[in-house]
Amino acid sequence: MAVRRDPLDELVVPAGTEAKEVALETDGDVLIGARSTVEFGVRGRNVLAGENVEFGGDIEAGGDCRLDMWCDVADNVLVGQDAYIGERVHIGGELKVAGDLDIGDDVDIEEGFEANGWIVIRNPMPTIVFLFVYLKHLLLIGEEDTAQRLISELVDEEEGDEPDVEPLVIPRNATVGDDAWRVSTPATIGAGCRLHGNVRAETIEVGDDCNIFGSLRARGDVAVGDGVRIHGDLTTRDGDVVVGADARVLGDVSCRDLELGPDAEVDGSIRASGEITMGTTERERE
Template sequence: MAFSRDPLDELVVPDGTEAKEVDLVTDGDVLVGARSTIDFGVRGRNVLAGESVEFGGAIEAEGDCRLDMWCDVAENVLVGQDAYIGERVHVAGEMKVAGDLDIGDDVEIEEGFEANGWIVIRNPMPTIVLLFVYLKHLLLVGEEDTAQRLVSELVDEEGDAQPDVEPLVIPRNATVSDDAWRVSTPATIGDDCRLHGNVRAETIDVGTDTTIFGSLRARGDVTVGEGTRIHGDLTTRDGDVTIEPNARILGDVSCNDLELGPEAEIDGTIRADGEITMGTTERDPE
């Protein structure tokens, strides 16, 4: 994954991500910006959260888990490698760590914890804050290659690298629930995803063969990929909408300009202040 700016300045839902019952499940890492509320539990490779993040379910990390200070987890935390827990973190369930546990002051784990490796009690979590501050500084001064190496070392360490798997990135101050995904940043949703909730973002780009049980609303442009199904309205305040071939909107569409690909369908009312362009299916020569 190549970064050209602060990686927490955009909602990124990688290919194949699913909302399964009470969990968000992804094959890659999970990065959550500070002061966000995630009503789901999360399951991924490495899980990293900034300060004051609230999780409404359990955390299951195949690799490492890093929770900054004042995070709150409503259920268990299960970690396949090492865990780094900041001060004043609250876990309503139990914590099980297969590797080392580095834990800060005033941490409350209601049902106890165990670790197979070393247990160190201190305050390690400025590491998370320092990481993102340093990363942002590298990007500001144009050191994109150095920033990329830093992220690669963090995410793909010790031979467990999966460079083709993008992380799930939830920006700062976001709210993610069955009801709505609310961010004040652009949102990119990958291919073959299955999500529940209305998506609210600056701009929205949805990949192919994805299903969203909710509406899309943005200030700017919205793109819906080929074969995707949106079970709700699609609205943009100031932008254009592109609906690619075989996509279907099971609701109304409101926008400036509208581009419809071949065999794209809109089940509701179209309100377009500008132009409507409709593609046609090319016929094979006889």
């Protein structure tokens, strides 16, 4: 059954993700489209990257790691299960694999590699990375039975494994770093995230209780959940802005229509070409 849209056409940051000084950490999988730059290291369950992706730090994968051709990793790659390394990949540190290693031609690993399982030197099929992406996203559109049958062919699941969680998805041609998260697609940030950097996207949706140390800028609509803190401006070129209850924007807001939830605060100036509506608390309604 066809997926309704390309799953790499959106930046998805799952709930609880943290961007720390040296690494982007999440409990689930990390899926990265081709020709993207991730200035952090990455820590997740399975880490999968398309061709020509650059990493600015270590990769730590509790499960599998799959890097397509021409990827560049600045430091170490540590893999808890199996690794699939495409041709002409460069790793600036060492590669350690607890399981099997499937490695392509002309791979440059500056500090050597070791694997506890089988080592096969060949060119792993690049399409397996994106096949895995589509399979994981079948879960998100409700095709659980189809996804389960197909995923079982790629991932060995043992009794007692943790249930699937939403993956961190970075779309093609994106730049993710401490200074900015730049994508030309919609962006969805789950609840309870702590991110550093200005977010630039087509549209932006931020879940409850997030802390964003940077500004938000979009062409279209921006929605900020309850209890969110935005340490910067919130602007949109052609869209509306919704700021949830008890949220705070420590900067300016510029938009078309603006909706402020109960106890929401904007520390800077407000520039709205359309309507401004403000929610009321239960006490005020009484």
